[in-house]
Amino acid sequence: MAKKITIYDIAREAGVGIGTVSRVLNNNPSVTPETRTRVTEVAKRLSYQPHTYAQRLARQQSETISAVIPFFTSYFFMEVLRGVQEKVSEYGYDLVLYGVEHADEVESYVAKALRRGKVDGILFFSMKMPDRVLADLKESNLPVGLVDAVSPSFDSISVANSEGAYTATTHLLELGHRKVGMVNAQSMSTPALERLQGYRRALEEQGIPYSDSIVRCGKNTRHDGFNRDSGYEAMLDFIAMGPDMPNAFFISSDIQAFGAIAALNEKGLRVPEDVAMVGFDDIELARLMRLTTMRQPMFQMGVLAIERLVARMSHPEMEILHTTFSPTLIVRESCGALMTSEGTPSAKSRLR
Amino acid sequence: MAKKITIYDIAREAGVGIGTVSRVLNNNPSVTPETRTRVTEVAKRLSYQPHTYAQRLARQQSETISAVIPFFTSYFFMEVLRGVQEKVSEYGYDLVLYGVEHADEVESYVAKALRRGKVDGILFFSMKMPDRVLADLKESNLPVGLVDAVSPSFDSISVANSEGAYTATTHLLELGHRKVGMVNAQSMSTPALERLQGYRRALEEQGIPYSDSIVRCGKNTRHDGFNRDSGYEAMLDFIAMGPDMPNAFFISSDIQAFGAIAALNEKGLRVPEDVAMVGFDDIELARLMRLTTMRQPMFQMGVLAIERLVARMSHPEMEILHTTFSPTLIVRESCGALMTSEGTPSAKSRLR
């Protein structure tokens, strides 16, 4: 530790008071150019480094934003986090990360985070938080932002899950499929629930009765079920239905779609010839796998979340804002839309 | 902000001195059980929250560890970060994240991080840092750990890149391939360089002359080149060689391998029938894609990195430790090893 140089050292060395030193360090205009340069030089010569926590204590603010995220259940968070990180550092804040696996951990975390002055703002990702926690948070008056989650009391950035699922399902229906199943994630997850609703609405709008029997979630429900294995198992389950199996699927996430494809391939079934599918997320590999999917502007969501949070930090009374992004349909080959009119896929269309 | 309750408030309310309050709050044994409970109760009643930064200032320690990572150039970092996060919170530290895109950003970051007392330790990921920065760091005496990078002056956790590449290439060679090419990342990246060396050594050991002409890095060298597009373009380049193209490849990362497969498929070439390949990393999707690859224990690396760092924080004089993990070969189908003796892949072996 470079000998702990404090403003006292540089004050003495420069022959001024600590107040003046603090002023030049903080670019306070009321300092003579001469003193300013003198102080600046001494500071540099002594390679002075302000003590972060002393500043934070005196200023009564942390210059820190924290993000509480389900660590890391998916690629989705990583992308959003990139946006968050970029913006946070642009604003000059520190980003502290908290990973939680279960909802109950959130509570203990919130308690710690609420330590007075610890953070200037918090972002919660995809968390279904207990009402009491929500109440505590609200009462604390701490700026809070929700990402991929919604609550009336806080700003939120989310995706129109229901709408996206509706679009995806409708796309499949319009391609002529009548029996469209759904591979879903854990129904306790809000996005999963909303996507299910969208799927259902699309079906009903086309006069197709909804049936629980063609909606599955893999047994392997580690975390929220938005994972490869869950998709794999759900599809295996469908395949076991034999001839009754749907020939088209809306799948609640790309990663699950990949699992489903693996299951299909293993059983000798091909996409899109034997079964068509559309995913959700548009993660990087979706393009590679030629998966038709619903794109979410993940990075943008992260950026916006921080912008909103920072805005609220400076204007606490600002009215609560809920922003919803509409996912867009990215047509690739897994849905079969690019098949030739003869009903066989074009050379490039055959998935993988 | 719940009215800023301080230890003074609770001292007054409980009829004791702030010293005592501090003691019970810090579980200092020298307090009568009676006073202890009394103080505890008052604290709870007032829902007291210690001020983090006041504590840190007084204690002269930050209880914070920071991680500087190329944000997020790949899945690799995310996995390691999961291990890091888990361990950090287990130790009760805060994790602050810094994302850097270019090497020069590292310097300015280090300057900020070195602000006296800001962090108790830093982890640098895959960074090739200027010597001067290294020197500053060393001089600062701050506990530092390197992940996926090595320097004589600091603890490090890394992977035997050369060895892994050697194993991968040898595997291909032993499968009977004589013309084994390599798709590499940016040669400025240390891992990329090391993997190249391992590849080369394997070749030469089998008496096959090394040739620059069958080692490529995609033009699209965003970041360090460990990305899908780089693999895609490199392979397109190879395909352009026509009949001279190698029929087997060691590819420096899985994600690049996926890009390469996409390029191959686009041109009507199949894996492993037309070209065999083995990747590096064993990211989640590798299993799904049936990619033979070299597995790195990413999560474990993160865990170990923190354990080491924490150890060094308490024993600064501990001798410097370099830990190297040997990647293990995971044989799946992309290398063709699972083909039937007739030379055609088994039903399940055909990639995708």
Added chain:
DNA sequence: CTGAAAGCGCTAACAC
């Protein structure tokens, strides 16, 4: 414009 002094909230050494 600038020096002195009073905090910011907590820890820890020191008496009683």
Added chain:
DNA sequence: GTGTTAGCGCTTTCAG
């Protein structure tokens, strides 16, 4: 055991 006091290093009045 427990109260008192002196910092931790910086910001911010408040005089002058």
